[in-house]
Amino acid sequence: MSASDTTADVIVVGGGIAGVSVAYELSGSARVVLLEMESTLAYHTTGRSAALFLETYGGEQIRALTTGSRSFFEQPPDHFDSALVSPRPLLEFGVVGRGHLVESLHRSVLPLVADAELLDADRCCELFSLLRRDVVECGMYEPRALALDVAALHQGFVRGARSNGTEIVRDSAVAALERGASTWTATTRDGSRFQAPVVVDAAGAWADVVATAAGVPGVGLRPLRRTIFMVASPLGEASRDWPNLSDVEESFYANPEGAQFLCSPADETPCAPSDAKPDELEIARAIDAIDATTTLGVRSVSSSWAGLRTFTADRNFALGEDPEAPGFFWLAGQGGYGIQTAPATARLAAALVLGRQAPPDLVDRGLDVERLAPRRVMSS
Structure with a gap:
């Protein structure tokens, strides 16, 4: 030495x-x-x-670690000088013909997330009024989900x-x-x-x-690219407190951020370890999915970026x-x-x-x- x-x-x-x-x-x-x-x-x-802090997200082992982290986020130690979380419920919906996927997910998460609610289409549209009523079959609502700083x-x-x-x-x-x-x-x-x-x-x-x-x-390990992009809300600041919205089949998600929505195609494109860049084709695909299931009416993308999410098999x-x-x-x-x-x-x-x-x-x-x-x- x-x-x-x-x-x-x-x-x-x-x-x-x-x-x-x-x-x-x-x-x-x-x-x-x-x-x-x-x-x-x-x-x-x-x-x-x-x-986001989503206790319904991931498999059994992930949920154990997520639920075991809630108390830390809500009452952090002294070295954390600001709040780490803010309320941000999750609405996960299934289109017509895919409601069974929502129901199956709901059954699987109840042992650790007892307050997860199964909702009909009308209630989904009350919570997120830009959803198209004719394409939604049902949804699952996670009322205690959180946004993380x-x-x-x-x-x-x-x-x-x-x-x-x-x-x-x-x-x-x-x-x-x-x-x-x-x-x-x-x-x-x-x-x-x-x-x-x-x-x-x-x-x-x-x-x-x-x-x-x-x-x-x-x-x-498999690094997978995830693309994120921002679009304007047609309702401006009026939608800022809505729940996060996600398709149960993960074709997209849309999270309120002030007068905008933070959106993603939930893409998982294999990518070597690198400084990941957003995929314009995936953004276009997500916009199609968003417009098919909501009346958000995406006209332009204000910004975009990407990161790597790395998984085992x-x-x-x-x-x-x-x-x-x-x-x-x-x-x-x-x-x-x-x-x-x-x-x-x-x-x-x-x-x-x-x-x-x-x-x-x-x-x-x-x-x-x-x-x-x-x-x-x-x-x-």
């Missing part, structure tokens, strides 16, 4: 929501250094997310981690990761070296790339120690659920890194760490 090497108990790779949240949770018990390849934290997925959440985790001594190093892309007898050495592109017995790979779309640098087989997270690389922990594959599950996921990841049991409150919600274990999705 060189005198210039930085030593720690844990190296976290990645400065998005996964990296800063697990650094925050670990920093009360361990010396943490976080390495971010960009000059700005949360430059890629986290910084481009239009995040992503920037406030991320910054709070950063402040908390730093106050506990975490060192955050920007412009530090990992070029090599080597394991010695009991210590990992991370060498960045500028030649800086960092050493710790534990590495947490929280590099988002680049997590398999980081694993490759460590000589660890990837978990088959079964859409559960890759979370836990690699079975072939002691001290290498995965925290990847959060897809579109990473922000709404961040508090509970970070608690779980920190517990596993520190050799502790999974938090009992999450287990009581149906969490099974084996269904998140990276060995289940290890690529050949």
